[in-house]
Each structure stands twice: as structure tokens, then as C-alpha cells.
Amino acid sequence: MPSYLLFIATIGGIYGLLALSLNLIWGGAGMVNLGLAGFFAVGAYASGLLTTAGQVPIVAGWMAALVAGGFAGLIVTLSTTRLRQDYLAIVTLGFAEVVRLVAANEIWLTRGTDGISGIPGPWKSALGQNFNSVYFLIVVAALVVVFLVVRRIDRSPYGRALRAIREDAQVAQVAGKPVLRFKTEAFTLSAAIAGLAGALYGHFTSYIAPDLFLPLITVYIFLAVASGGTGRPAGALLGAYLVMTLLESSRFFVEWIPGTTAVQRAALKELLIAVALILVLRLKPSGVLPERIPPAPRPATGASS
Amino acid sequence: MPLLEIRNLRRAFYGLDVLRGVDLAVEPGGITGLIGPNGAGKTTLFNVVSGLVPPDAGSIRFDGQDIAGWAPDAVSRRGLVRTFQVARGFPKLSVFQHLMLYGRDQPGESLWQAIVGTRAARDREAELAEQAWATARFLRLDHLIDNPATALSGGQKKLLEIGRALMAAPRLVLLDEPTAGVNPTLQNEIGERLLELPRRGITVLLIEHDMGFIARLCDPVIVMAEGQVLTEGTFDAVRADHRVREAYLGRRAA
Numbered sequence: 001m002p003s004y005l006l007f008i009a010t011i012g013g014i015y016g017l018l019a020l021s022l023n024l025i026w027g028g029a030g031m032v033n034l035g036l037a038g039f040f041a042v043g044a045y046a047s048g049l050l051t052t053a054g055q056v057p058i059v060a061g062w063m064a065a066l067v068a069g070g071f072a073g074l075i076v077t078l079s080t081t082r083l084r085q086d087y088l089a090i091v092t093l094g095f096a097e098v099v100r101l102v103a104a105n106e107i108w109l110t111r112g113t114d115g116i117s118g119i120p121g122p123w124k125s126a127l128g129q130n131f132n133s134v135y136f137l138i139v140v141a142a143l144v145v146v147f148l149v150v151r152r153i154d155r156s157p158y159g160r161a162l163r164a165i166r167e168d169a170q171v172a173q174v175a176g177k178p179v180l181r182f183k184t185e186a187f188t189l190s191a192a193i194a195g196l197a198g199a200l201y202g203h204f205t206s207y208i209a210p211d212l213f214l215p216l217i218t219v220y221i222f223l224a225v226a227s228g229g230t231g232r233p234a235g236a237l238l239g240a241y242l243v244m245t246l247l248e249s250s251r252f253f254v255e256w257i258p259g260t261t262a263v264q265r266a267a268l269k270e271l272l273i274a275v276a277l278i279l280v281l282r283l284k285p286s287g288v289l290p291e292r293i294p295p296a297p298r299p300a301t302g303a304s305s
Numbered sequence: 306m307p308l309l310e311i312r313n314l315r316r317a318f319y320g321l322d323v324l325r326g327v328d329l330a331v332e333p334g335g336i337t338g339l340i341g342p343n344g345a346g347k348t349t350l351f352n353v354v355s356g357l358v359p360p361d362a363g364s365i366r367f368d369g370q371d372i373a374g375w376a377p378d379a380v381s382r383r384g385l386v387r388t389f390q391v392a393r394g395f396p397k398l399s400v401f402q403h404l405m406l407y408g409r410d411q412p413g414e415s416l417w418q419a420i421v422g423t424r425a426a427r428d429r430e431a432e433l434a435e436q437a438w439a440t441a442r443f444l445r446l447d448h449l450i451d452n453p454a455t456a457l458s459g460g461q462k463k464l465l466e467i468g469r470a471l472m473a474a475p476r477l478v479l480l481d482e483p484t485a486g487v488n489p490t491l492q493n494e495i496g497e498r499l500l501e502l503p504r505r506g507i508t509v510l511l512i513e514h515d516m517g518f519i520a521r522l523c524d525p526v527i528v529m530a531e532g533q534v535l536t537e538g539t540f541d542a543v544r545a546d547h548r549v550r551e552a553y554l555g556r557r558a559a
């Protein structure tokens with residue numbers, strides 16, 4: 001595979017992880033996380049710092065990113081439990097900004113806007129040219145594992161309870177479901193996945209800085225999940241690659257338009273993406289792969305008359 | 306000992322006293338009727354007992370424990386499940402999913418067990434699926450089992466309310482006008498089935514405006530008016546009570 005495509009496929013996979021993370025809580029439980037980029041950054045910084053300044057093995061860094069992301073998620077949900085549901089969106093938005101500001105200003109720890117460079121990649125020197133291929137496979141492996149986990153949840157009684165909470169949390173309580181426990185667990189797991197995605201990103205590009213974790217990433221992932229299909233893991237994943245493809249192909253497309261400056265081309269690119277996504281949602285309002293109602297298992301006895 | 310015992314229960318909204326010291330007791334193993342004119346506070350009483358609305362004062366003893374002020378999910382898991390007068394539910398979930406959701410003790414509702422997919426979770430799911438089918442057949446909803454709740458008619462939504470409450474195998478079920486909007490034939494059948502519940506260990510407290518239905522099913526009948534219990538007794542005794550007639554005709558207007 002040409003190295004450019006490989007690069008896109010790897011970043012697309014990382015976006016895929018973020019989309020699965022968002023779909024778990026947004027599609028699954030109706031919780032809005034506008035600070036996805038913040039959890040992504042927490043994971044990237046946790047692993048980036050531990051493996052450079054901290055000298056721990058890369059795999060330990062990834063585990064730490066999972067834990068750090070999940071812990072941040074836990075704190076954010078617990079701090080909003082007494083507030084109405086829409087406040088979670090506001091708090092998460094604020095959280096992501098705080099993470100970015102801390103990363104930019106706590107220079108002793110994060111080296112500020114200079115960012116952290118030289119984040120090690122697994123077997124990077126030994127692999128040489130093949131590093132990108134191997135890393136792509138690592139991302140695919142992470143994607144497969146996370147996909148299987150969230151799909152299991154999606155199809156389990158747990159996922160059913162989450163959906164009920166999404167539709168009407170009060171009636172879900174009447175059904176006996178401890179709404180707070182479900183929401184806290186799901187959000188924590190979702191944030192952990194975003195943290196892992198952040199770590200995978202940092203070790204791939206070997207460089208992270210506050211500017212790489214702008215709210216625009218969160219917007220892209222929302223677009224990915226909405227266009228791919230909210231409430232269905234396969235849809236979220238498809239949406240991530242759809243958005244990635246749009247982002248990259250629009251870049252080539254605008255190059256062909258004569259007589260435009262670089263700034264105009266960048267704006268045109270955003271415009272193209274917006275138009276494409278509006279088209280997708282016009283034609284398929286619930287996404288390309290919409291949520292499905294699983295059919296009830298038919299009774300084996302056949303006593304239906 | 307009564308299964309449910311309410312003492313001096315009070316609740317006001319915006320300065321309007323809706324429950325003005327309700328005292329009542331429901332004995333285990335029967336079907337108790339709760340009647341009263343519109344606005345008497347019957348639904349509000351259900352809201353407070355089921356934990357959706359906290360009481361201002363008073364006690365609610367259920368099965369030996371004071372549950373006043375408990376969260377709705379804790380009340381529900383304790384074995385007290387209610388239905389809604391205006392059917393509520395989960396628009397995008399199917400009839401089957403509604404029924405399954407109300408099942409008790411589901412190992413698959415632990416995050417860990419959901420991910421690894423334990424045997425216990427699968428077995429319980431299969432067990433509940435059988436019950437869900439039986440419940441759907443009983444309520445004539447089996448041909449709609451994969452339909453989302455939005456695709457049900459008003460009466461069918463009420464039937465689903467009853468069905469899912471029964472799936473929880475509660476000790477006490479509070480039914481708020483369970484057959485309002487259900488056709489008479491099916492209403493009769495539901496009445497018949499409700500009569501079986503006490504034998505299955507389920508005590509029923511039901512609100513209804515259809516006096517024929519109350520007469521056939523309920524003993525005793527509790528009458529509420531203006532946020533208090535007016536009287537209690539057999540249907541015939543209650544019907545003969547002139548205070549009950551006055552309450553229905555509107556005492557203040559007269």
C-alpha cells in the first residue's frame with residue numbers, strides 16, 4: 001500500500017476508535033460528550049509523557065492512557081450527576097478546553113505549545129520502512145477488539161438498559177434500572193477508549209501538541225457517527241472512514257480549482273465536507289447504517305397459536 | 306400485616322395541596338380499587354409511592370420498610386412496580402425489548418458480564434424471552450413483538466404497560482387506569498387475567514373510572530377525594546355512601 005494511503009488508513013482507524021467511543025454513550029445512552037477531543041488528549045499526553053520522560057514501555061503507556069481517559073471520564077460524570085442532562089454537554093466542552101489550556105501552559109510537565117516530540121513507536125528503528133504497515137495492523141487490532149466489545153454491549157441486556165435510559169430515563173428507573181450506575185460506567189468506558197485512541201495517535205506521529213486537540217476533532221467524530229448511523233457500532237466505524245475519506249479527497253479536489261489561494265482552498269475544503277455530509281443526512285436521515293431493532297428470538301417450542 | 310401502609314402522606318404543588326394527609330392500607334393477596342373524581346390525587350399518590358415525586362411529609366411502609374423518598378429504581382427493585390395513566394415507554398425499543406427490560410435479576414446488565422457474555426447471562430435471557438413471549442400472547446401483542454413502541458395504537462400501549470409491569474414479577478403492582486382505551490372484549494379478558502394475579506403472589510392496587518370493572522374485580526374499594534381518603538369498603542357499600550356521590554357530583558359546586 002502506498003505510504004500515504006497507509007497513513008490515512010491508520011488515522012482513519014484512530015478516528016474509528018473515537019467514533020466507537022462516542023457511539024457507545026451518544027448512540028447508546030443519549031449522553032452528549034462535546035469534549036471527546038479532551039479525553040483523546042488526556043490519553044495522548046499520559047502515554048506520551050510516560051514513555052518519553054517516564055521511560056516506561058510503550059504497552060504500559062497505552063494501558064496508562066486507557067486508565068487516565070477512563071478516570072477523567074469518571075470524574076466528569078460524577079461531577080455532573082446532580083445536574084440536568086444537558087449540563088453534561090457543557091461540562092465536557094469545558095473539560096476539553098481545560099485539558100488544552102493545561103497542556104499549553106503547564107510547561108514544566110507538557111512543554112507547553114512546543115509539544116512533546118520523540119514519542120517512541122514500537123520497534124520503530126528495527127522496522128524502518130515497514131513501521132507504518134505494522135502500526136496500521138496494531139491500530140486495526142485495537143479497532144477489532146474495541147469493536148467486538150462495544151458490539152457485545154450493544155446486543156446485551158446492558159445495551160438494552162442503556163437504550164431505555166436514552167429514550168426515557170425516568171421510565172427506565174421505574175423498570176428498576178440504576179440509571180446513574182449505567183451512565184457512569186458507560187461514560188467511563190467510552191472515555192477510556194478515547195484515551196487509548198489518543199495514545200495510539202501520539203505513538204504513530206511521534207509528536208503531540210495542544211493544537212492537535214482542537215474541538216474540530218469532536219465535531220468530525222459527531223459527523224462521523226451521525227452520518228454512519230447513530231446507535232450502531234458498524235455505522236459509527238463506517239462514518240469515521242467516510243469522514244476521513246471526505247477530508248482527504250476534498251484536499252485533492254480543491255487543488256484542481258484554478259486561481260485560488262491557499263486560504264481559500266482550506267475554506268473550500270471545509271465547505272465541501274459540509275455539503276457532502278448534508279447530502280448524506282438528507283438522503284439517509286438516520287445514517288448509512290441506521291440502528292436496528294433486533295428481532296425477538298422465536299420460541300423453540302413452536303407453541304404459538 | 307398490610308403489604309402497603311401509607312400514613313399522613315402530603316404533597317403540594319405550587320402551594321396547592323394535592324395530597325392532604327392520605328392514610329390507607331393495602332392487604333396482601335387481593336385486588337384493591339382506588340377510585341375518585343378527576344383531580345382527586347390518585348395518580349399523584351402513585352407518583353409519590355413509586356418514588357417519582359418525593360413526599361412533603363408522611364410515611365410509606367412497603368413490605369416492612371419505609372420507602373418514602375426512595376429513588377424509583379430502588380422502589381421498583383424492592384418489588385413495587387407501577388404503570389402510567391398516559392402510556393409512557395421507549396419509542397425506539399420493540400415490544401419484546403420493553404418486556405425483557407422489566408425482567409428482574411439480569412446478570413447481563415453487569416458491564417463485565419455483558420462484555421464476556423457469561424452463561425448465567427445467556428440462560429437468564431432465554432428464560433425471560435420465554436416469559437416475554439407468554440406475556441405478549443396473553444395481551445395479544447405477539448404479532449407486534451418486533452414493532453417499536455411508536456408503532457402501537459393507544460390501547461396497545463396501555464396493554465404493553467401492563468405486560469412489562471408483570472414481567473417484573475412484582476409483589477405489588479400499581480395500575481393507573483389499565484384498560485382505559487382498550488376495547489371491551491379485551492378489557493374483560495384482562496379483568497379475568499388480573500384476577501389470577503393474587504394467586505401468583507402479586508397484589509394489585511388499581512385506579513379505574515369504569516365502575517363495572519371495579520365492581521367485578523376489586524375488594525375493597527378505596528375512595529379518594531380532594532387529596533384524602535374519603536372512605537373504604539366493598540363496592541356496594543361504597544356506592545351506597547352518600548359522601549361518595551357528593552364527591553363525584555362536586556360537593557363544592559352544590
Ligand SMILES: Nc1ncnc2c1ncn2[C@@H]1O[C@H](COP(=O)(O)OP(=O)(O)OP(=O)(O)O)[C@@H](O)[C@H]1O
Pocket residue numbers: 318319323341342343344345346347348349350390
Ligand atoms: N407535577 C405537578 N405539578 C403541578 N400540579 C400537579 C402535578 N401533579 C399533579 N398535579 C395536580 O394535582 C391534582 C391531582 O392530579 P392527579 O393526576 O393526581 O389526579 P387524578 O386523581 O389521577 O385524576 P384523574 O382521574 O383525572 O386521572 C391536579 O389538580 C393536578 O393539576
Ligand SMILES: [Mg+2]
Pocket residue numbers: 347348349390
Ligand atoms: Mg390520574
